[in-house]
Amino acid sequence: xxxxxxxPKHLITATGQRVTLRxxxxxxxxxxxxxxxxxxxxxxxxxxxxxxxxxAKGNILERFSAQQFPDLHSELNLSSLELGDSALYFCASxxxxxxxxxxxxxxxxxxxxxx
Amino acid sequence: ELKVEQNPLFLxxxxxxNYTIYCNYSTTSDRLYWYRQDPGKSLESLFVLLSNGAxxxxxxxxxxxxxxARLSTLHITAAVHDLSATYFCxxxxxxxxxxxLTFGKGTHLIIQP
Numbered sequence: 001x002x003x004x005x006x007x008p009k010h011l012i013t014a015t016g017q018r019v020t021l022r023x024x025x026x027x028x029x030x031x032x033x034x035x036x037x038x039x040x041x042x043x044x045x046x047x048x049x050x051x052x053x054x055x056a057k058g059n060i061l062e063r064f065s066a067q068q069f070p071d072l073h074s075e076l077n078l079s080s081l082e083l084g085d086s087a088l089y090f091c092a093s094x095x096x097x098x099x100x101x102x103x104x105x106x107x108x109x110x111x112x113x114x115x
Numbered sequence: 116e117l118k119v120e121q122n123p124l125f126l127x128x129x130x131x132x133n134y135t136i137y138c139n140y141s142t143t144s145d146r147l148y149w150y151r152q153d154p155g156k157s158l159e160s161l162f163v164l165l166s167n168g169a170x171x172x173x174x175x176x177x178x179x180x181x182x183x184a185r186l187s188t189l190h191i192t193a194a195v196h197d198l199s200a201t202y203f204c205x206x207x208x209x210x211x212x213x214x215x216l217t218f219g220k221g222t223h224l225i226i227q228p
Contacts (some may be wrong), residue, residue, distance in 0.1 A: 002157065003130050033215055043203065045215035088159065094214075104148070104216065106158040 001029065004107035006091050012113045018079040021110045023091030025072055031055070031094045032074040033104070034066055038087035049074055050096075081114045088112075117142050121219035126159055132217045136222045138187040138204035146207040147187050148216065149178050150201045158203070161189075182198055194226045 003026035005057075013019055025032050034046040049068035060066075060081035063081075068074045078085060091107045118141040128134050138147070149161040154211045164180035164187060171178050175198065177190045187204055201223045205216040 032153075035216075040197035042220045043205075045217065048215050056215050088155075092158075103163070104160070106160075108157045111155075 002105050002107060004029075004091055004093050004105050006089075006107035006110050008110060009108065010111050010113075012115060013066035013081060015081055015083060015114055017048075017081050017114075018077065019081065019087055019112065020113075021076040021078070021091075023074045023076070023093075023107060025074070025091075025093030026105050029095050029105070030072065031096060032068055032072070033092040033094075034060075034076050035072070035090040035092065036087045037090060038084075040084070041087075043090075046076070076114070083114050086112055086114045117144070117206060117217045119204060119206050119217050119219040121204055121222050123222060124220055125223045127225045127227065128191075128194055130195055133193065134191050136189040136191075136202055136224075138219055139191070140185050140187075140204075140206045140207065140217075142185075143182075144185075144206040144208060146206075146214075147180055148205045149187070150203045150205065152203065152221070153200050157209055161202075191224075196226050196228060199224055199226045211219075 005024040007022045030051045032049045033056050037043045046060040047066050048056040052068050066076045088109045090109045092104045094104050147164045152159040162178040167182040169180045175192045180187045201221045203218050203221045205218045207214045212222045
């Protein structure tokens with residue numbers, strides 16, 4: 001157990017639907033990152049939050065959004081789902097920013113299948 | 116835009132052999148990471164390289180970093196079957212406190228008895 005908890009582990013949903021993925025960071029970590037892993041695109045950085053505030057956006061689609069709550073857990077919302085959104089979604093956490101964030105801990109991922 | 120290129124993308128080798136995976140990146144970075152991923156599993160951190168000339172070793176794996184050449188290598192010595200996995204390098208773009216990782220496409224390593 002890495003200390004980063006992601007739920008659910010598996011999710012199957014239909015095109016056009018909306019889902020929410022949840023991540024609880026490792027105790028003491030303030031930064032949360034979301035990544036998407038697919039066969040086509042590989043591992044891609046989506047978005048980063050630090051202590052409740054958005055810090056950076058990567059290749060995140062407009063149909064996707066995220067937030068980090070006061071208790072530091074984060075949710076990734078995916079809407080108007082398409083077949084191509086099927087992927088493994090990872091959450092990672094780290095202590096801080098910049099060089100203070102040099103250690104990243106990954107969760108076990110949520111496997112999303114859109115049918 | 117930061118780009119990370121790994122090669123080879125696929126490597127099949129025999130136990131007992133040595134081999135090197137290469138990771139090139141396109142812009143300045145203050146951190147380079149190597150991860151291992153088993154099929155359907157999460158990412159396991161192997162090495163963090165923070166400075167030019169850094170070399171780290173763990174068992175049969177050794178990683179090095181040349182920031183001037185923007186090149187990192189992961190060397191496998193006397194490979195064993197248990198090292199079969201996909202290996203990723205990842206780089207953080209310097210500055211600004213925004214530090215999402217940019218990953219290479221991964222090297223799928225198969226070690227055959």
